[in-house]
Amino acid sequence: MVVTIKDVARVANVAPSTVSRVIANNPRISEQTKRRVKDVMDQLGYYPNLQARSLVAKSTQTIGVIMPNSAYHAFRNPFFPEVLRGISMNAHESKYGIYLSTGSTEEEIHEEVLSMVMGRRVDGIVLLYSRVNDRTMTYLEESGFPFTVVGRPSINEGRITYVDNDNIFITKQVTNYLIELGHKNIAFVGGNLDFVVTFDRLNGYNMALKEAGLPVNEVYFVHEKFVNEKGKDAIRSLMEIEDPPTALVTQDDLMAYEMISHLETLNIRVPDDISIVSFNNLSLSEHSKPPLTSVDIGTFQLGHVATKCLIEKIENPETLPKRITIPTKLIERKSCAIKK
Amino acid sequence: MVVTIKDVARVANVAPSTVSRVIANNPRISEQTKRRVKDVMDQLGYYPNLQARSLVAKSTQTIGVIMPNSAYHAFRNPFFPEVLRGISMNAHESKYGIYLSTGSTEEEIHEEVLSMVMGRRVDGIVLLYSRVNDRTMTYLEESGFPFTVVGRPSINEGRITYVDNDNIFITKQVTNYLIELGHKNIAFVGGNLDFVVTFDRLNGYNMALKEAGLPVNEVYFVHEKFVNEKGKDAIRSLMEIEDPPTALVTQDDLMAYEMISHLETLNIRVPDDISIVSFNNLSLSEHSKPPLTSVDIGTFQLGHVATKCLIEKIENPETLPKRITIPTKLIERKSCAIKK
Numbered sequence: 001m002v003v004t005i006k007d008v009a010r011v012a013n014v015a016p017s018t019v020s021r022v023i024a025n026n027p028r029i030s031e032q033t034k035r036r037v038k039d040v041m042d043q044l045g046y047y048p049n050l051q052a053r054s055l056v057a058k059s060t061q062t063i064g065v066i067m068p069n070s071a072y073h074a075f076r077n078p079f080f081p082e083v084l085r086g087i088s089m090n091a092h093e094s095k096y097g098i099y100l101s102t103g104s105t106e107e108e109i110h111e112e113v114l115s116m117v118m119g120r121r122v123d124g125i126v127l128l129y130s131r132v133n134d135r136t137m138t139y140l141e142e143s144g145f146p147f148t149v150v151g152r153p154s155i156n157e158g159r160i161t162y163v164d165n166d167n168i169f170i171t172k173q174v175t176n177y178l179i180e181l182g183h184k185n186i187a188f189v190g191g192n193l194d195f196v197v198t199f200d201r202l203n204g205y206n207m208a209l210k211e212a213g214l215p216v217n218e219v220y221f222v223h224e225k226f227v228n229e230k231g232k233d234a235i236r237s238l239m240e241i242e243d244p245p246t247a248l249v250t251q252d253d254l255m256a257y258e259m260i261s262h263l264e265t266l267n268i269r270v271p272d273d274i275s276i277v278s279f280n281n282l283s284l285s286e287h288s289k290p291p292l293t294s295v296d297i298g299t300f301q302l303g304h305v306a307t308k309c310l311i312e313k314i315e316n317p318e319t320l321p322k323r324i325t326i327p328t329k330l331i332e333r334k335s336c337a338i339k340k
Numbered sequence: 341m342v343v344t345i346k347d348v349a350r351v352a353n354v355a356p357s358t359v360s361r362v363i364a365n366n367p368r369i370s371e372q373t374k375r376r377v378k379d380v381m382d383q384l385g386y387y388p389n390l391q392a393r394s395l396v397a398k399s400t401q402t403i404g405v406i407m408p409n410s411a412y413h414a415f416r417n418p419f420f421p422e423v424l425r426g427i428s429m430n431a432h433e434s435k436y437g438i439y440l441s442t443g444s445t446e447e448e449i450h451e452e453v454l455s456m457v458m459g460r461r462v463d464g465i466v467l468l469y470s471r472v473n474d475r476t477m478t479y480l481e482e483s484g485f486p487f488t489v490v491g492r493p494s495i496n497e498g499r500i501t502y503v504d505n506d507n508i509f510i511t512k513q514v515t516n517y518l519i520e521l522g523h524k525n526i527a528f529v530g531g532n533l534d535f536v537v538t539f540d541r542l543n544g545y546n547m548a549l550k551e552a553g554l555p556v557n558e559v560y561f562v563h564e565k566f567v568n569e570k571g572k573d574a575i576r577s578l579m580e581i582e583d584p585p586t587a588l589v590t591q592d593d594l595m596a597y598e599m600i601s602h603l604e605t606l607n608i609r610v611p612d613d614i615s616i617v618s619f620n621n622l623s624l625s626e627h628s629k630p631p632l633t634s635v636d637i638g639t640f641q642l643g644h645v646a647t648k649c650l651i652e653k654i655e656n657p658e659t660l661p662k663r664i665t666i667p668t669k670l671i672e673r674k675s676c677a678i679k680k
Contacts, residue, residue: 071428088411
């Protein structure tokens, strides 16, 4: 029989709210009353403490969510709140809470994951990124702890459950879209070679260029760091090369907005002088100037499905590893034009 | 002396990684090895389980963050990720994790808070809203559990630590700004009378109108629900009254964007036909069309300071209650014009 607060209150001859306050160690309750209530708790075997309970049940009803860098940085980009919306919806339906990582370096994040797993703070983990040769993912895989990934793992792909877009296909499609508008000089902007997604997208981009008989030019690969740190200078030097690009495949809408602002100060107009297509289709992309042509990657669904798979795995450890592909869609707006 | 994984590994004569795998109950470790490692753990008094440890230390190193509705809904608005950035930065610096509420109704959220407090899932709580007569806040106050509020409490204001803007002052200032541009018919759009912030802002708005000798017209108060649910119809009926407003004080940038879209379909142009000033100054407000005049409420700081105060309170229960005011600033862009 489960002992409740009401049982304790009845036996100790106090109100249930007094029992709650004793549990919360409220200073307004006398030491004498605290003593009496606690004795009754012991006597009846009442465990107010969910942690104590979860030690018995071996469940925390909590999901750990790991971001690629600190929430402080990650939440600058609306991708993360959107993917968290998907996670929350599923967690909420299955009555799980969410434990969010706050680490900012790879080292700190790894420590947090160790503490979540070894300390049984959570029942399972959603990794919101896939880094190349990520030791955190390797650790999770080796330890046998339930986890799922948003993104394609760089190791043991067949043994890990993950949710991803078909990044090769969609980037090829996006690049073809620009080629069909007559563009020949197309840059790939904002790639970060630490992450698997960049390799897949580069792959699709290169495939489209090759099939169209266009040369693959290394100068047209602009690293994310270069865009973030040098900002305007990065764009200026890209536009000052001998054959400047007339179209950009940008990895993220926020970056595209920034590019557009910088290009404006250089008197280069979008889409008249340069076309931009981007990824993520942030909800504000339709309000930007010009409205952005962007790939809807199903961000909400990525989080939602990864969480669904995780909870399946938590509740049934025999669940087989799987890959789920979330469909993408190119949303045409006004940031691309026919090459003049 | 603290017993570490390495100690256990040495005595059990296995690699430290094997100990980790035993803790994680990895199926690839033989039962025999598991038995031996576990015996050594018992023998040395090693507690791998942070929950077990936190039962002893009475600390979870975790902060509960409570949103006014489910993350699923809340994260639609960039205010919440931004306030979470502030919370995360402070939590991370002080080595706290974040436990996020996922409840969607008042009832569910209340249950979650009860479970966090009574189950000692967290060391303290940040409430990201202040509801009128909120029983969750009342419960937290009565239980003596450490918590802070982003927003002004409707009860026991002097006994609760909270972080807020001077909403009366800033809304008076914003309304005066529109009055100085020659506007006389100014609507207050998007208010929700469930929240204390609405009363403070209405107060400032009314004060400005009264001081300028302008009548306070009830038709000019448009409830948030009305905007959200009826959308375009709500705006149409507002613009079809006898003296339609020529300026709007909108409670949130996202709502302002929506208003602008709807007004466009009615052939009412911003700012030529109607001026809009808004709150929150989302990072994308400068990219919207037109760029939005909006109040920077210091969202990041609201979260950051509320967390700082909470951790102070957790670590020193004698900390006195206080109110901290985060400064605001009207950022003039291009959504307001002189009344024609």
